[in-house]
Amino acid sequence: MTQSLPDDLSWRLMETMLTIRRFEEAVLRLSKAGEFRGHYHLYIGQEATGAAVMAVLEPRDRITTTHRNHGHILARGADPGRAMAEILGRASGLNGGRGGTLHLSDPKLGFISTSGIVGGCISLGVGAGYACKRKADGSIAVAFFGDGALEEGVSFEALNIASLWKLPVLFLCENNSSGSWAPGEGYPTLVHASSDLRSIAQSLGIKTVRVDGADLAAVRAAASDAAAQCRRGEGPIFMEAVTTRWPGSNPLWPEAVTGVTDMRMATGELAIEGEHRDWLEHHDPVLRFARQLAGTGVAAKTRLHALDAVMSARIENAVQFAREAPLPGAESAFEHVFA
């Protein structure tokens, strides 16, 4: 419920979600235009979770994320220009073009690892939690992962260690298999004998909570409680945010099936029709929260469009920055093998 969020926070979170949405739409466009190569994974449909969780963390907290990292790194405050430059493989990208779309990271923002190995983020997040406990500075670790990570063996080992040692780890499972829509042949989705992912953590003595990942206020409230528990030294907590992975991703879903998001769908200025009406009316987290904000009056509608215009321009500037940024020189290829 948006009423439970202070007005300034609501608008700040709206800004974060719009930044992510416009960024991801630009990534899709650049991929289609052949401006970068390789497979990538977008955060469209999951913006509310990333935005809300990052909003309750402190600067000293440590984060691990996955191949689907763009939204996380932007929500934590990364410069979209440098993030986009990394995706285009540029020298001025966040990681000098070494990592690319799969591995955007910035330790200054608390990201200790962005691993493309399924399950890697859970186990490395436990390592971050171990460091937080040793440092005893009140910091916590947050491991973002998808439901698929729980298919890997190392995830069980890591959850067990975190529970045994009461490590301050917030396991943030973005379950994006549930209800996700795919054109034609489905993208591999959750293949788990457990019908309730929370039960996996529960069997190891870890407290769990489940929220609707598209409900910004609910995610924020749950994440805030979970982080507080970790910070009090009560051990790890497992939070399942039920989200939707909306196309596209390369190579399976290279199309934006609902096109570029039109915020007039949130203000009632544009009728919603067609095959994806249910998604646009009820589930798309950006439109959903925008609709709540816009519902407060004419001034809010105007403010929403103005904010979107600013964010869209910001992302276009980021694209421009990335395009104009130089590619790394071949002679630098041997740099950074050893610290």
Next chain:
Amino acid sequence: MQSYAEALVDALYDSLAADARVSLIGSYVLGLGPQRHLMDRVRKDFRDRIDDPPTSEAGAAATGIGAAMAGIRPFVDLGTGSFSYLAWSQLTNEAPVSYYMSGGKIPVPVTFHLLHGVRGGGAAQHSHSPQSMLCNVPGLEIAAPSTAADVYGLVRTAFMSSNPTVIVSHAKLLPIATPAADPKRPIPFGHADIKRRGRDITIVANSLMVHLSLAAAETLAREGIEAEVVDVRTLAPLDETTILESVGRTGRLVVVDECPLRCGFASEVSASVVEQGFDLLKAPIRRVTRAQVPVPYSPPLEAALTPDAEKIAAAARKVME
């Protein structure tokens, strides 16, 4: 002509048809790219012998190994080769040691498949070629085919082998068309194939590197250097005889492999030739491999560190000096 992907699918289809003990654990052998639909006819006709596992490389590999120990002939697709590290204990310390440590009582007729190599934009964690490390494991057979005919014949042999076998397919090989196998029959392991005859220098390669070496040989031919390209086809067992005979004719050797340089397959071939054919060599051997650097995402960095036809030709020219 047939693409590598089509021939691989043919081999799986024919292996399933030939032996009721064969089953597939994982059927996305062609990855998620445009060729993936080629597997549809295998999935349709052998539905009851195909199981797609969760994202659980260790579990899938172990299931295949245990099933092989118990008497069937499973094929386990490990997907992107970089993910085989998640099944490392199973690949290196379960499957290949069983026959020996049981005193020859428990063979493990399992076949693994993985897509290896620098595929373009895969960055550090999706570009691995684990086969050099696997060459360090006694008890494993390893095939690295380069053509449609070879992948067909080698996969057929893998399914008939009583040993754990790893087939590595370079992700960039899938669309490459070459003459189809004719007749369609198994190719025995440990038999290299001379893909191009030449009198001046031997280039030993495998997998995608064979195609780059053939391209380099064409460049060199225009300069008056005739290179012989030896495709080892299987890394283990290794056909040292064919390599040494070729070096005996040319006196010069370049070894090309996409694994990183140190302790890699190119080093192994070089050491074997020096040990057994030192007197045959007229010049030092050169290795063309991936640099000892994680694979970067950015195109110019990736290109700088990865073997290509020009780097192979340049190495050959050096050896010819």
